[in-house]
Amino acid sequence: MDTTQTTSMKRGFRAFTARHLDQLTARAGLPPDERLAVRAVAEVLPFRTNNYVVDELIDWSSAPDDPIYRLMFPQKDMLPEEDVAHIAGLLRRAAPQHEVQQAAHRVRMRLNPHPAGQVQLNSPVMDGHVLEGMQHKYRETVLFFPRQGQTCHAYCTYCFRWPQFVGEPGLRIAADGGVQALVDYLLAHPEVTNVLITGGDAMIMSASVLRQYVEPLLALGQIESVRVGTKALAFWPRKFVTDPDAADLLALFEQVVRSGKNLALMAHFSHPRELETPIVEQAIARIRSTGAVVRTQAPLIRSINDSPEVWESMWRRQVRLGMVPYYMFVERDTGPADYFAVPLVRAHEIFRGAYAAVSGLARTVRGPSMSTTAGKVCVDGVAELAGRKVFALHLIQARDPDLVGKPFYAEYDPAAVWLSDLKPAFGDRFPFEESPAREVSVGR
Structure with a gap:
């Protein structure tokens, strides 16, 4: 290992928080108005990174499009444009902090925190x-x-x-x-x-x-x-x-x-x-x-790892290093979920493409899986049954253990990103629902 790597490994932890955002986003080449918008988003959603991520993981020559940068830094379109503009206006005129906090709180409460x-x-x-x-x-x-x-x-x-x-x-x-x-x-x-x-x-x-x-x-x-x-x-x-x-x-x-x-x-x-x-x-x-x-x-996160090649590379390297691939999850309905969500059809295509390209040692992984109120719902693919195109699903884990592993089906919907977007393909409810599906809200 060279001297630079040795020095880097011994370097102590240094956190970067919202007060460092303007400096760091300037390094990524963002103009002042976009930097202000990012700061506005960071009033609502948390921001924290550290010297290891900044110095050794982010490719600053590719920022702001670098995937690790996007994994770390708020983006101005993560929140509704009017909310970002309102908070940015407060920051621009140096409004009292309690005003900024109140505005941020109102936005958070609309982001389905739990x-x-x-x-x-x-x-x-x-x-x-x-x-x-x-x-x-x-x-x-x-x-x-x-x-x-x-x-x-x-x-x-x-x-x-x-x-x-x-x-x-x-x-x-x-x-x-x-x-x-x-x-x-x-x-x-x-x-x-x-x-x-x-x-x-x-x-x-x-x-x-x-x-x-x-x-x-x-x-x-x-x-x-x-x-x-x-x-x-x-x-x-x-x-x-x-x-x-x-x-x-x-x-x-x-x-x-x-x-x-x-x-x-x-x-x-x-x-x-x-x-x-x-x-x-x-x-x-x-x-x-x-x-x-x-x-x-x-x-599975749009704009960061939404390709079979990324997951194949990740699973292969994990196995080489002696780790066990376990889950590919679907992004939950909280925070900036709409910004990151990948349709279930595409999620399964990405999972299947990566799964088919790795050896059996990496096929310990399950997914794409939704951690819902009922349990971990796995999307097994798209099938045609009784002349209808449907999603095939099963519960990997369930609040009711009797439902684990039992297949069930939902109407095909190419735009669906979560279980709550789906309707039962046969009958008026999913197996885990106690009342008709139209009356039940299944959370992410």
Whole structure:
């Protein structure tokens, strides 16, 4: 490794936030009026990146069209033109911050921050009290949101959990207490065998803080797997290599594996370039040396990874590096979803094109999958049944376990981007609906 790479690997973390936007978007060649529009969007949606992304992942000679740039930086057409113009006007005349915040709040509330009330629907109840910072949607799996993990090393522009990062307390999902409430709930629900520690990004926590949440789970015989959701491998791989507590973090991973539990890092990689730096290869190797498994997932995002070639390249490289391709998701109906959405027909074409081009080792991946209120709905393709063109679908995971794996069909609609855009092809409701489809709103 040359001296430049060695120096880069040792460089400490530096965050760039909205106050750096004007400087960074100028570097991308945006004129002043467009830079102001980007700042207006950043008043509504969160912006945060870091020196690793800026220095080693973004190709500034291709910005603002570079896919990693688009993955990181707000675009002026992510929000309705009139909303952007209004907030930009406030910024231009240096309006009081409370006016800007009020305008931003009004826009956020129209962006479907928690689709179909999934936070309330999935929040477990114990002894008559809602357990904040937990979700129990599927029988075997509980999601846990530690208070200290409610940020990320950098924010993806498409992130469906953007409400975690915008300073709206009523929109955040976080466990304000310690791990004991989680342990008590698990003991009361022996059917739960998997815990997913997520956020934000669980890897934003120090090793010592993460240990406080993980170690109590190791004493529970019912727990088979501990999962950790993270984008750190893509956006801050130094977490596992050169950060001060990297060795302690890897020792914790080894402890989980020695305890007889499966440890799975649920790593988000959105583009092949995130897998190309020497330090990410080193980070992956160090994690795998502990016995942990790295499973990869990402949504399909228009203008960033919406081609079979991108996914084929990503899955091939992931397998070469010893990771397990896991999910291709469909972008959820929240935030700037319309900006990023890909029609389901095209989503399946992209998935199938990439899937057909890789070996069986990469065909562990499932998708394109929609994380809906009912469960994870997979688009299996377009078929002709009884003389009708239909979507073939099935539930990979479901709130009702009896529905897992059972096929069902929807009327063909080339413009559909989500389950709520579809109508049952046979009958008046989908299998998971308790009343006719026309009366039920199925959220993303």
